[in-house]
Amino acid sequence: MTKAGIQQADTGCNDSNGKPQDVTELAKAFAQLQQENQELQARYTALFHLNQLSQECDQLINFYPQVHRTIASLMTAENLYIVLYDQTFDTLEFVYYVDEKDERPEGVIDFKEFEGSFTNLVIESKQPLLVTPSLEKQLRDNYKTKSFGSRGTDWLGVPLLHNDEVIGVIAVQSYSESIRYTEPDLHMLTFAAQHVVSAMVRLQDQQRLQNAVNSRTKELMAQIREREKSELLQESLYRISELTNEIELDINEFYANVHNIVGQLINATNFFIAKYDKENEMLNFSYYVDEKSENLADEFKPRKLANGYSELVLRSKQSLLLSYQEMLALYQQGKTAKPQDSTHSWLGVPLIYSGQLLGVMVIQSYSEKVSYNQQDADLLNFVSNHVSAAIKRRELAEFERQSHELLEQQVKLRTLALEEEISQRKQAEKLLKHTAAHDSLTGLPNRTVFIDLLNHAIACKKRKPAFEFAVLFLDLDRFKVVNDSLGHHAGDMLLKIIAAELQSMVRDKDTVARLGGDEFVVLIEDLESKEEAFDIAKRITEFLQQPFTIENQLVFTGTSIGILFSDDRYDNADLMLRDADTAMYHAKDSGKGRYEVFDASMHRKVQNALSLEADIREAIEWQEFQPYFQPILRLDNQGLKGFEALARWQSTKRGFVFPNDFIPLAEETDLIQAIDLQIIEKSCQQIKQWQEAFNDSAIYVSCNLFCKHFFSPSLPDDIAKILQNTGLKPESLRIELTERALLENTDIVLANMQALKLMGVKILLDDFGTGYSSLSYLHRFPIDVLKIDRSFINNVHEHDNHQAIIKTIIDLATNLHMATVGEGIENLADAELLQQMDCNYGQGYYFAKPMSASDCASYLKAKLG
Incomplete structure (x- = not known):
């Protein structure tokens, strides 16, 4: 500045006496300048602190509170939150939240749930936003926003930008008129946000790297543990194999060592090995350790194969893993004995060598802390192969040892007394010949x-x-x-x-x-x-x-x-x-x-049976078997309920063949099964026609099935196919079986009966009272109706003992919620007596004889009008 300028300036600053015009204003300007310098210094210090945080903090969870404290040192920020935005999944997550009125929103939140919020506006605009009460009203009036949380005075939020993409928002809020935010606050928070972003990105990258390192470390540790487990398993199998060669080792010590080796792989506190004696159907416990049994000798004494869980393993030749609840379910199904209340988990595997079933190896737990899983089952099953081989090799070695000792003894005996050896050899040959013959x-x-x-x-x-x-x-x-x-x-x-x-x-x-x-x-x-x-x-x-x-x-x-x-x-x-x-x-x-x-007539009878069998086979192929229908009526009002279908044979070669002349041979040769299915299908077709002709869908047909049908797993599919082909509803079909079917292969019989019941077909027990008539299968099998055998019905009004039997059967059926049908009713007195004893239904010559389909149609017309 020139001297003239300086003089001019001096002239402008002095009054006529040469004194300053306004010292106060200069003091204020100086104070304001000093305050601004202090604020700049505070901002510098805060930003420096943020930079330090980005280097010193090792976790985001520790970083956010310090960011809050740093910002609070620059401006009033009692209420502050940081929310992260995931653009890929369009979600929000409030990673830090301090508010004097509202609770922190938990978890990952759909971005659309915050549509209309100030946070939403900042993210979508990528611009800072200072919302005063007047601006808030304007935004709400223009339907730009809607209320979220408690209403405040001022709201200030800035975007967290990384590579020009919004990754979140940092916001502060005031609930008091005394605390208001200004544009400088907005600029300061915007500037601070960039430093926050840099630190966040670094820490996120560091955390992702740490997570990747941790994940890889876990993988490596798992591989190490798996390798150690494999090495332990290999060592265990080697030790089991080595036991085979220790011939001098006592057999009990041998099994104890096997137990010890297995126990290093799986918790085997309670352990036993039982050998299977196939010839005598026995189970012999070779080794056992059990913490709960008070008398081990009685608990593990040899036993006949029964309904134990070990027997299930032997029969299936497969591993069996059971919880207490599964063991109890097997007991309730009648498949096994009742489990001990203390048993928590049970695992058994078969011991098999070259296809030969040697026995079973079992571990069990009485503690809820020890529960076996499928991995344990697979491991024990794998180990069992080596245990089986070791046991078998030891048996062979023991046999070889004994044979060698016997051979040495025989050599000594031969040396001492040749005549005795010859005598023994002859005795052995004699025994072998006797055994072979x-x-x-x-x-x-x-x-x-x-x-x-x-x-x-x-x-x-x-x-x-x-x-x-x-x-x-x-x-x-x-x-x-x-x-x-x-x-x-x-x-x-x-x-x-x-x-x-x-x-x-x-x-x-x-x-x-x-x-x-x-x-x-x-x-x-x-x-x-x-x-x-x-x-x-x-x-x-x-x-x-x-x-x-x-x-x-x-x-x-x-x-x-x-x-x-x-x-x-x-x-x-x-x-x-x-x-x-x-x-x-x-x-x-x-x-x-x-x-x-x-005599020769017997031979002719055999030849006739062979001829009859051939004709039956042709008759099945030519569809010669036809159903005859005998009505089944209510005894209280003689209303028609349905029909029993009976097989009749009109042979093109033999003419009409009576059932007693062909059914026994058909049953003996199993041809009855094909006849039964043929009769059922034709009966279903006929009943379907009558239901439509007489507009009565309640008419049903009851068909007999030979017991071997129920031994076949295809029975439900066979019946379902017939019903589908004929269009008859399952509710219109009844299946009759005799007690003989319930005495063999009970598992498959029960499964078939349950499948038919589930389909909607009712089950009738035919000829009840003439067989074993066991109450156990009445409870166990899903039977709907008992058919009282005709041997009790015939002239029952003249036989007091038969009346007592029939009354007992009816009362039993009533208590079991089963209906009853009396077969072979031939006179009014028997019908009335059965009705008085509460028998539900009846059939027999008194009502009608079995009829052909055409005769039965006339009967239906007369009966149903």
């Missing part, structure tokens, strides 16, 4: 020996025509009942007793042999008269009519005997056995407990 259970000669002896007798007859002999073919009656009710062990005991008695009844020169099962044969040689054979047959028949005591229980059986005398027409033993067998079946068909002599 005799039945292992009874000790009787077997089929092979008997065939040789019979062929020898035939040859003698050829050389000496005067030589006479006879063959007695025996089959025990009701032997299957003994096996089913008392078990195979009782059946074996009965066979042994009978075999011994049969030998005592014949002469020394005669031969008793067992062919197999419950079949025996007797060769009576050098007969002087046929009466000798009849006498032996009579004594055998009378003996077997007496009861036997098996395991403290009386057992009744009997026998049917076929007698065949020698004849020049026989050239070989097989033909003679065939005809003797035919005579035996003739005796069985004639009433059992008797004997019959073979």
Whole structure:
């Protein structure tokens, strides 16, 4: 500035006396300048602190509160929040939130939920926003915003920008008129936000890197643990294999070492190994440790195979993993015994070597802290293969050791006494010959020996025509009942007793042999008269009519005997056995407990049966079997309910064939199953037509099924296909089965019955009262109706004992919510008596005989109008 300028300036600043015009204004200007310098210094310090935070903070959760404190040092910021925006998923997350009135919104929130908020405006505009009360009213009047949370005075928010994209918002809010925000506050918060973004991005990248490192570390640790587990498993398997070679190791120590090795892989505090004795159907516990059992010897003593969980493993030959609830469910289904209340988890695996079932290995837990899973099951199953191999190799090694010791002993014995060795060898050969020629259970000669002896007798007859002999073919009656009710062990005991008695009844020169099962044969040689054979047959028949005591229980059986005398027409033993067998079946068909002599008529009967079987097969193919319908009526008002469909055969070759002439053979040859399905399909077609013709959908048909249908898993599909083809509703079909079906293969029978019930088909139990009539299957099986057998119904008004039986059956059915049908009602007195005893339905000749479809249509027309 020039001197003149300076003078001019001085002149302008001084009054006439040369003093300053306004010292106060200069002081104020200086104070304002000093305040601005202090504010700049504070902002610099705050921003410097933010930069430091970006370097010093290691986690975002620690970073946000310090950002709040730093901003609060620059402006009033009692209420502040930081919200992150994810553009990809269009979501918001309030990562930091301090507010004196409102609670922090939790979790990840859909961005649309905050539509109309100030935060929404900042994100969409990418611009800072200072909302005063007047601006708020203007925005609300223009429908730009709507209320979120408590209403405040001023709201100030700025976007967090990274690479020109909004990644969030930082906002402060005032609820007091004394605290108002200005444009400088807006600029300061905007400037600070950029430093916050830089720190956030760095910390987010660092956190993502740390997460990736942590994830990779977990993977590596898992791989290390898996490698260590694999090494432990490999070491365990090696140790199990090594045990096999320690022949001197006591067997109990061997199993204890196996237990210890398994215990290093899985919690096996409670552990046992049971070996399976297939020949005797026994389970022998070779090793056991159990923390809950008070008397281990009783708990783990050898037992017959029963309904234990170990038996489930043996039968399925698969691993079985069960919780207590699953064990209890199996018990409630009747499949197993009741589990111990203390059992929490149970795991069993089969021990199998080269396809041979050796036994079962089991671990179980009584603590809720130890629950086995499928990984444990897979591991134990894998280990079991090596344990099985070790056990088998040890058995073989032990056998080899024993064999070696025996061989050494034999060498010594041979050295000391050659004669004794020769004697023993002859004894062994004799024993081997006896074993090869005799039945292992009874000790009787077997089929092979008997065939040789019979062929020898035939040859003698050829050389000496005067030589006479006879063959007695025996089959025990009701032997299957003994096996089913008392078990195979009782059946074996009965066979042994009978075999011994049969030998005592014949002469020394005669031969008793067992062919197999419950079949025996007797060769009576050098007969002087046929009466000798009849006498032996009579004594055998009378003996077997007496009861036997098996395991403290009386057992009744009997026998049917076929007698065949020698004849020049026989050239070989097989033909003679065939005809003797035919005579035996003739005796069985004639009433059992008797004997019959073979004659040519029996052979013709067999030939006729073969011819009849061939015709039945053709009749099935030609659809010759037709249903006849017998009405089933309500006994209280004789209203028609439905029909029972009965199979009838109008043969193109034989004419009308009565059911008793073809059904027994059809059942014996299993052809009855095809006949049953044919009758059901035709019956369903006919009932569907009648329902439509008479406008009565309540008419149903009841069809009989042979028991073997229920042994087939395809039964529900077969019935469903018939119903679909005929269009008949399942509710219009009833299926009848006899008690015999409930005594075998109960699991598949129950499954089939339940499937039919689920379909809507009702189940009827036919001929009730004549079989075993066990209450257990009435409770277990889903039966809807009991059909009282006609043997009780016929002239029941004259038989008090039959009335008592029928009343008991009706009361039983009522209590079990089952209906009852009386079969074979032939007079008014029986019908009225059954109705008085609350029997629901009836059928029989008194109401109507079985009718053809055409006759039945007339009956329906008369009955239904």
